[in-house]
Amino acid sequence: NFMLTQPHSVSESPGKTATISCTRSSGSIASNYVQWYQQRPGSSPRVMIYEDDQRPSGVPDRFSGSIDSSSNSASLSISGLKTEDEADYYCQSSDGSNWVFGGGTRLTVL
Amino acid sequence: QVQLQESGPGLVKPSETLSLTCTVSGDSFSSYYWNWIRQPPGKGLEWIGYIYHSGSTNYNPSLKSRVTMSLDTSKNQFSLRLSSVTAADTAVYYCARAAYFGELFDYWGQGTLVTVSS
Numbered sequence: 001n002f003m004l005t006q007p008h009s010v011s012e013s014p015g016k017t018a019t020i021s022c023t024r025s026s027g028s029i030a031s032n033y034v035q036w037y038q039q040r041p042g043s044s045p046r047v048m049i050y051e052d053d054q055r056p057s058g059v060p061d062r063f064s065g066s067i068d069s070s071s072n073s074a075s076l077s078i079s080g081l082k083t084e085d086e087a088d089y090y091c092q093s094s095d096g097s098n099w100v101f102g103g104g105t106r107l108t109v110l
Numbered sequence: 111q112v113q114l115q116e117s118g119p120g121l122v123k124p125s126e127t128l129s130l131t132c133t134v135s136g137d138s139f140s141s142y143y144w145n146w147i148r149q150p151p152g153k154g155l156e157w158i159g160y161i162y163h164s165g166s167t168n169y170n171p172s173l174k175s176r177v178t179m180s181l182d183t184s185k186n187q188f189s190l191r192l193s194s195v196t197a198a199d200t201a202v203y204y205c206a207r208a209a210y211f212g213e214l215f216d217y218w219g220q221g222t223l224v225t226v227s228s
Contacts, residue, residue: 094212
């Protein structure tokens with residue numbers, strides 16, 4: 001099994017851009033789609049990005065996803081930060097047999 | 111509108127078996143992967159396993175020896191059984207749907223807290 005490693009926390013100011021990374025420990029990041037979920041306290045996770053860079057309807061275009069094969073990582077970027085973006089964010093991918101989640105990143109907007 | 115709702119005991123004794131059911135409304139079971147995911151208090155998400163609409167299953171290797179999932183299509187329900195529980199199994203348990211293997215979980219239940227304690 002592989003692991004997805006995320007920074008424990010990211011802090012940024014309102015109006016700025018925050019970027020959260022997700023590094024795959026083995027196997028190519030490009031071999032399986034990456035999804036990103038937002039989880040606010042007391043709520044179920046909500047998908048913000050799927051298939052590496054696709055936004056579900058209803059997700060603001062301030063949210064974008066990408067993958068970088070050179071660093072074997074995926075990234076979630078949130079531009080024009082708002083206080084409502086403060087939440088935990090999880091990346092998720094698979095290896096053909098199992099779904100795997102990253103450890104999560106606490107985004108603080110201050 | 112698809113809705114998932116977990117149900118089951120909120121307290122389980124150590125060494126016993128945790129049993130949860132997820133009731134699905136607003137859609138059929140066809141062509142979906144039905145998953146269980148858990149989150150210990152203050153920690154991250156852990157995928158437990160899935161049962162496909164055909165009844166085939168796949169479990170997280172770290173839990174495989176203790177997990178059983180089943181399906182009741184007549185009731186639009188699927189279930190989780192986790193045996194020999196310890197305090198480390200205390201978590202919020204979510205059920206969630208995925209249309210394609212390895213891809214997004216598009217619908218989630220609200221989650222149910224299960225505490226393992228004597």
